[in-house]
Structures are given as C-alpha cells and as structure tokens.
Amino acid sequence: MRDGGKGYDPATAFLITALCAASAALLLLVDGAKGDEDEFPTLLINGFTATHAAGSPSPFEPVLYAPNRAFAFGFLRVGPGSLDLAVVHLPSSLPLWRATPARLGDWSRPATLSFDTTLVLTTAGGPDTTVLWQTLNAAGDTVALLNSSNLVVRRYARPFPSWQSFDYPADTLVAGQNFTAASPPLISSNRRFALRLGASFIALHMEFYGGRARSPAYWRHSALEEPPAAGNATVYGRLDGRGFFGMYLDGDGGERRVDVLSFDTFAEANLAGALFRRMTLDDDGNLRAYYWADGGGGSTKAWTAEYEAISSGRCGLPTACGAYGLCVPGDEAQCQCLTADTTSPPCHAGGDDEETAADLCDHVDAELDVVRRTRVSVAYKEQLPPFATNTTAAKCEAACAGNCSCWGALYGGASGYCYLIDFPVETMVYDADDAKVGYFKVRKVQSQTRRRGMAPGVKAVLAVVLVGLVGAGAYVGYRMWERKRRRRGEGMMVQELGTGPYKDLKSMASSNNSFKA
Structure with a gap:
C-alpha cells in the first residue's frame, strides 16, 4: 500500500535498508578475514619468499601459522647470534622442531626462505649466496603447519605429504609423532646426548664432540614383549596424547603394542587426551615428558614434567x-x-x-x-x-x-x-x-701449553712462508748495503771533483752520458 500516492512503501524501505546494512557487514567481515589471513598466513604456495630482517630484536620471526594459532614456523635466533628455522609453541615460546642446518646462519645478516616445490633457506644474495638448509628428495605445491605442530609439504593430488617435519625430529617428540629406526636420533640442543631406537629397545647415548668419537649408552629400555626375530615386523615408538610412550610392532597382522612407558598423569582421566604433550631430550641428558594446559582467562601456565627416564637424582x-x-x-x-x-x-x-x-x-x-x-x-x-x-x-x-x-x-x-x-x-x-x-x-x-703438532700441509705452507721471509730479508739487507756503498762512492767522487776547476766538471758531464740526469 503506497503512502500519499508518491510510491513510498515503509516495508520496502525497511527491506532495502536491511539489505544495505547486511551487505556492509558482509564486506567488513570479508575485509577482516583477508586482513586476518595476511597477518596469520596458514598456507604457503609455490613462489613464496620471506626475508629475515638482519639483526631483528625479536628472537622469532613467524612466516606460517597453524590454524589453531598455537604453533608458528619461522626464523629463530639460536644463542647469541645464530639463525635457524623452527616450529615454535607460541604460548610458551618453546621450539618443538628445528631445521638445524649443518651450518647455522648469522642472525646479523639477511637470510631468505623460499618455496618453489621445495623449502630452501639461504643467506642473502650476492656472490657468496649459500644454501643452509632445504627439504631434499621431496617436491610439493603447498606448505602447511598442522594443529599437531607437524610442518608438511604436499602435492595437490596426493593425500600424504611428500615431506614432513615429524620424520626429522630435533630434540622433541610430540603426540602422534612416530619415532622409528629410520628416524634421525633425538639430539639434545647442546649436541651432547642422543636418543636412538634399536631393534627392540630405546637407548640414551653420550655424544662426544659431534659424534666423532664413540657414543656409549648410559640408559636403555627394552620392550617387555620381545618382537619376533624374523619376518618383516618393525618396532617404532609413539608419544600418546593419553599420557604414555608406547612401543609398537608393525607386522603382517597390523600394529601391536609391545611396551608402554607410563607417565604420572596416565591414570588421570580428566587430563588424558586434553593436553598438549611433548617428550624432550634435555641438555642434562635426561629424557623427560611434559604437558601444557591452557589456563584460560589470561592466566600464565608452564610446562609440567610428568616423566623422566633417569629418576635417581643428579x-x-x-x-x-x-x-x-x-x-x-x-x-x-x-x-x-x-x-x-x-x-x-x-x-x-x-x-x-x-x-x-x-x-x-x-x-x-x-x-x-x-x-x-x-x-x-x-x-x-x-x-x-x-x-x-x-x-x-x-x-x-x-x-x-x-x-x-x-x-x-x-x-x-x-x-x-x-x-x-x-x-x-x-x-x-x-x-x-x-x-x-x-x-x-x-x-x-x-x-x-705445549706447542701442538702441525699437519704436514700446514708445515709445508709455513716452510714456504719462512723461505720467502728469509729471501725478503736478504734482499732488504742487500739493498741497504748497496745504498751505503753508493753513498760512500759518491762522497769520494764529490771530494775528487771539488779539487778541479768548474770547467773540467762541465766537460766531464758533456763527455760522459752516465752523469746526465
């Protein structure tokens, strides 16, 4: 029904106003979502590049986030001035995984992380560009950080990752992460200790000087149920979110658990499965398990230890x-x-x-x-x-x-x-x-303090340098002697020429080119 014959309908006007308001709200939500995505990226695609800000005051520069915002992947400062890549537990600022390149970068210099089918960390450009770390033997279209803290490289058409950080642990295992005989050993952050998996046991080893010396074991735990000696069965370990570390046998009959290391909270049903757990080889050589619970309401929480392999004290x-x-x-x-x-x-x-x-x-x-x-x-x-x-x-x-x-x-x-x-x-x-x-x-x-022996190559180089120094010294000595000899000769010549008339000097100069300037 129109009002006053002017074509004004209150209901229609209200509907148009509502639609405009809804459209504006939708635009705001879309813009906000885009801004949030830019601030907290959860996916990297081919062509991605990020540069570490040289000398950044922040010890961690994230470039990728897990959807739950509990973990981030990025540049990490190690020690006073070294650079590494890491997956960090944001509530505690604890690195759960580190790339640990063979040669750490310099935090005071620029570095570039790029993704073009593989992740590559290099020092800044120029003639001395050096590859510090990369994902080898794997190619993908995207990089994502899962809510489990697993960093994965994937192909679009394949369900399983072509590369994942869970296969290359540093010093920590997290819930759901398999630890196999093919996995690199867990190495403590100070590089002094290692956790290795044997045929039917796990063991802690001392690592002397980067593994160049023997690595003796100082703790060992064997599976209670001995796996068969023959067949295709393999033993691996996995940290369970319910509060234990299990050892499993994967054979023709499927997965079978053969041993359990129970944590202190294993029997507490209110904690089982509701916490984020990790098992870390600490710098004192002990293997410990910890859990983290969100406090809520802004309260601060800390990691709580719930297991240690060596419980006999210091x-x-x-x-x-x-x-x-x-x-x-x-x-x-x-x-x-x-x-x-x-x-x-x-x-x-x-x-x-x-x-x-x-x-x-x-x-x-x-x-x-x-x-x-x-x-x-x-x-x-x-x-x-x-x-x-x-x-x-x-x-x-x-x-x-x-x-x-x-x-x-x-x-x-x-x-x-x-x-x-x-x-x-x-x-x-x-x-x-x-x-x-x-x-x-x-x-x-x-x-x-005794002079240490030198390698033959070093001795040869030093011998060449010594011969060169002796030769240079002899040459300098000869030049000094020659200079003195000439001075003595010139003095005698001046004395002899001074006794004759000036015209004799002029005639001598014109008749002997050796005295011309």
Missing part, C-alpha cells in the same frame, strides 16, 4: 659434574673432582680437550698422569659390558694401562668384574665401598 646423570668429576649422592648431591689439581668442577681441562678426545691411540706422545681412587663407581655400569670377571684390581688396571684406547678402568671387589672405559672419562659416582677401585688416565695440564 648423580644418575652421566655428566652431572663434568669431565673427571665425582658426584656424591644425597638430598643435595655434591660435586667433587677425581683429580688432585682442583677440588670443585670444572675438574680438569685435559678431559675436554677435543684434540685427544676421539682416541688416545692417535696421541701416543701425550703426557699422561694416573689417578687411582677408591669408593668410585659409575651410574650406568649396566651399560658397560664387563671386560673380565673373577679378576683382581691389579689385572684390571694392567688391562687398561696397556691399551691406548682405554681411558679408565673400574673394578668391583665383591663381584670381581672389571669394566674398561673406552671413551673420555665423565662423572663418576661415590660409593661407600673400599673394594670399588678406579684407575684413570689424565692428560697433564702443562701439556696443554
């Missing part, structure tokens, strides 16, 4: 007191030294000398002291196969003294077992038993 850890240290158990474990040159750690500089760490046999001319101590043992004695049984302390010591690859020997009087330490001596443990005797080889401190 003295149970392999390097608690450093090289040649002695850990005294108690409510508050104390560190002493095996050597007499000092009483408190660090105990002996020679124990950490990288030059002789790999093998004493390569340095037979090294000057060694001998340290003998009673009441000493080692926390991981079960991981050291006995060299001999039913022997004596003297025979045990002699077996090590005559072996250049032996760094020390431990003898247990009650058992008669002799254990040889064929790796650099680390922390020993005090044991109130006079029959437990230790014998240790220690490099003399003064030998540290």
Whole structure:
C-alpha cells in the first residue's frame, strides 16, 4: 500500500535498508578475514619468499601459522647470534622442531626462505649466496603447519605429504609423532646426548664432540614383549596424547603394542587426551615428558614434567659434574673432582680437550698422569659390558694401562668384574665401598701449553712462508748495503771533483752520458 500516492512503501524501505546494512557487514567481515589471513598466513604456495630482517630484536620471526594459532614456523635466533628455522609453541615460546642446518646462519645478516616445490633457506644474495638448509628428495605445491605442530609439504593430488617435519625430529617428540629406526636420533640442543631406537629397545647415548668419537649408552629400555626375530615386523615408538610412550610392532597382522612407558598423569582421566604433550631430550641428558594446559582467562601456565627416564637424582646423570668429576649422592648431591689439581668442577681441562678426545691411540706422545681412587663407581655400569670377571684390581688396571684406547678402568671387589672405559672419562659416582677401585688416565695440564703438532700441509705452507721471509730479508739487507756503498762512492767522487776547476766538471758531464740526469 503506497503512502500519499508518491510510491513510498515503509516495508520496502525497511527491506532495502536491511539489505544495505547486511551487505556492509558482509564486506567488513570479508575485509577482516583477508586482513586476518595476511597477518596469520596458514598456507604457503609455490613462489613464496620471506626475508629475515638482519639483526631483528625479536628472537622469532613467524612466516606460517597453524590454524589453531598455537604453533608458528619461522626464523629463530639460536644463542647469541645464530639463525635457524623452527616450529615454535607460541604460548610458551618453546621450539618443538628445528631445521638445524649443518651450518647455522648469522642472525646479523639477511637470510631468505623460499618455496618453489621445495623449502630452501639461504643467506642473502650476492656472490657468496649459500644454501643452509632445504627439504631434499621431496617436491610439493603447498606448505602447511598442522594443529599437531607437524610442518608438511604436499602435492595437490596426493593425500600424504611428500615431506614432513615429524620424520626429522630435533630434540622433541610430540603426540602422534612416530619415532622409528629410520628416524634421525633425538639430539639434545647442546649436541651432547642422543636418543636412538634399536631393534627392540630405546637407548640414551653420550655424544662426544659431534659424534666423532664413540657414543656409549648410559640408559636403555627394552620392550617387555620381545618382537619376533624374523619376518618383516618393525618396532617404532609413539608419544600418546593419553599420557604414555608406547612401543609398537608393525607386522603382517597390523600394529601391536609391545611396551608402554607410563607417565604420572596416565591414570588421570580428566587430563588424558586434553593436553598438549611433548617428550624432550634435555641438555642434562635426561629424557623427560611434559604437558601444557591452557589456563584460560589470561592466566600464565608452564610446562609440567610428568616423566623422566633417569629418576635417581643428579648423580644418575652421566655428566652431572663434568669431565673427571665425582658426584656424591644425597638430598643435595655434591660435586667433587677425581683429580688432585682442583677440588670443585670444572675438574680438569685435559678431559675436554677435543684434540685427544676421539682416541688416545692417535696421541701416543701425550703426557699422561694416573689417578687411582677408591669408593668410585659409575651410574650406568649396566651399560658397560664387563671386560673380565673373577679378576683382581691389579689385572684390571694392567688391562687398561696397556691399551691406548682405554681411558679408565673400574673394578668391583665383591663381584670381581672389571669394566674398561673406552671413551673420555665423565662423572663418576661415590660409593661407600673400599673394594670399588678406579684407575684413570689424565692428560697433564702443562701439556696443554705445549706447542701442538702441525699437519704436514700446514708445515709445508709455513716452510714456504719462512723461505720467502728469509729471501725478503736478504734482499732488504742487500739493498741497504748497496745504498751505503753508493753513498760512500759518491762522497769520494764529490771530494775528487771539488779539487778541479768548474770547467773540467762541465766537460766531464758533456763527455760522459752516465752523469746526465
């Protein structure tokens, strides 16, 4: 019904107004969604490039986010000034995964992350451009960070990722991540310890100087249910969100769980599956599990430990007191030294000398002291196969003294077992038993200041330089002698010419071209 014959309909006017308002609101939502997508990108496609701002004051520069905004992937500052790529748990700012390139970048210099079928991290352009890290043997169309913290490279037409960070753990496993014999070992962030999976067990190892020396085990857990020795079955581990680490057998009959490491919260139904969990090889050498719960309401939460592989305290850890240290158990474990040159750690500089760490046999001319101590043992004695049984302390010591690859020997009087330490001596443990005797080889401190031997190539270069310096010195000496000789000759000539008339000098100059300027 029209009003006043002017064609005005209140209902129609109201409908038009409502439609306009709805359109405006929709535009605002779309614009807001675009802005949010720009600020929190959740997908990278071919052609993507991001540049690290050299010397950025922020320790983390994200370039990709998980849909739940709990994780981000980007540039991470490591230590005082190194650059790496990492997946970070944003609520705690903790790196869960690191690319850990063979050669870390420099935080003070620009670096570029690009994606063109593969992810590639390079230093800034120019003639010295260097590839620091890339996803090898994989090609994809997109890169995404899942809500599980898994970074994946995918092809559009394939359901499974062509590359994923879960296959290349750093020092941490998260819920749902498989840990197999083909996986790289978990390496602590200080590069001193490793977690490896064997045929039917997991074990913790000491890593001496980047793995260039032997990697002895100091903790081991075998599956309770032994897998079959033959067949195509493989054992792998997986952290379960319900609060345990399981070991599984994948064979012809499908997946079967053969062992469980239960966490403290495993029986708590209100926590099971509702938390984000991780298992990390910490820098002290212990393998621990943690959980994180969102506090809500802006409250601050922290990681809560719920499992540790070595629960015997500080003295149970392999390097608690450093090289040649002695850990005294108690409510508050104390560190002493095996050597007499000092009483408190660090105990002996020679124990950490990288030059002789790999093998004493390569340095037979090294000057060694001998340290003998009673009441000493080692926390991981079960991981050291006995060299001999039913022997004596003297025979045990002699077996090590005559072996250049032996760094020390431990003898247990009650058992008669002799254990040889064929790796650099680390922390020993005090044991109130006079029959437990230790014998240790220690490099003399003064030998540290002795001139170290040089490689043949270095010697050759230095010889050439020395010959060049001698030749240059001889040449300079000759020139100085020649200059003095000429001065003496010129002085005598001036004296002789000064006695004659000036016209004789002019005639001499015109008749002898050697005196012309």
